[in-house]
Amino acid sequence: NAGVMQNPRHLVRRRGQEARLRCSPMKGHSHVYWYRQLPEEGLKFMVYLQKENIIDESGMPKERFSAEFPKEGPSILRIQQVVRGDSAAYFCASSPRSAGTGNTEAFFGQGTRLTVV
Amino acid sequence: GESVGLHLPTLSVQEGDNSIINCAYSNSASDYFIWYKQESGKGPQFIIDIRSNMDKRQGQRVTVLLNKTVKHLSLQIAATQPGDSAVYFCAESNAGGTSYGKLTFGQGTILTVHP
Numbered sequence: 001n002a003g004v005m006q007n008p009r010h011l012v013r014r015r016g017q018e019a020r021l022r023c024s025p026m027k028g029h030s031h032v033y034w035y036r037q038l039p040e041e042g043l044k045f046m047v048y049l050q051k052e053n054i055i056d057e058s059g060m061p062k063e064r065f066s067a068e069f070p071k072e073g074p075s076i077l078r079i080q081q082v083v084r085g086d087s088a089a090y091f092c093a094s095s096p097r098s099a100g101t102g103n104t105e106a107f108f109g110q111g112t113r114l115t116v117v
Numbered sequence: 118g119e120s121v122g123l124h125l126p127t128l129s130v131q132e133g134d135n136s137i138i139n140c141a142y143s144n145s146a147s148d149y150f151i152w153y154k155q156e157s158g159k160g161p162q163f164i165i166d167i168r169s170n171m172d173k174r175q176g177q178r179v180t181v182l183l184n185k186t187v188k189h190l191s192l193q194i195a196a197t198q199p200g201d202s203a204v205y206f207c208a209e210s211n212a213g214g215t216s217y218g219k220l221t222f223g224q225g226t227i228l229t230v231h232p
Binding site for chain 1: 151153159160161162163166206208219220221222223224225
């Protein structure tokens with residue numbers, strides 16, 4: 001059973017460009033979460049999605065950031081017109097559909113390290 | 118706002134010693150707690166979890182203790198090995214049973230194990 005897959009692992013963008021980060025959850029998981037980690041800091045929640053729905057985007061910046069989890073394909077975190085402050089590691093996690101099955105922990109991918117130059 | 122934090126940012130131990138990493142949380146509504154290990158350049162790796170209706174849970178070489186009275190969580194690692202060197206994060210959730218994936222993370226503790 002493959003884990004959470006994120007790509008690319010490293011992404012370099014110039015200021016003003018767009019960054020698209022992809023996340024494929026574990027098989028059977030329909031809950032996806034995106035987190036951002038700045039150097040020397042813990043992970044900060046950004047957004048929680050289920051298939052075709054945004055459940056909680058309370059951690060998303062109001063502008064330039066968007067996320068989707070389509071019916072088919074990976075979840076995408078999109079950052080438009082990137083700025084240097086967007087440089088960080090972005091992690092995706094997934095969890096099972098039902099929280100009552102006993103396996104309720106979130107599994108994380110290896111992250112995408114975005115560098116804005 | 119409510120947050121999860123750690124008392125000590127760094128911990129150095131000798132190989133074979135027991136390690137204790139502490140965490141304080143402030144959200145009394147939290148019902149699920151997890152410890153993650155993060156090695157350099159990698160994503161967080163699940164270590165052990167505990168629900169709020171428990172005060173202790175043991176895994177392989179690790180034990181998590183939860184004291185809800187003082188809102189304190191700890192991770193004990195027995196016979197610490199060099200491979201345990203990493204950053205350790207506690208995280209909490211209060212999703213009320215719908216999903217435990219939305220987590221609030223603490224700052225992290227750097228554990229260094231000397232051979």
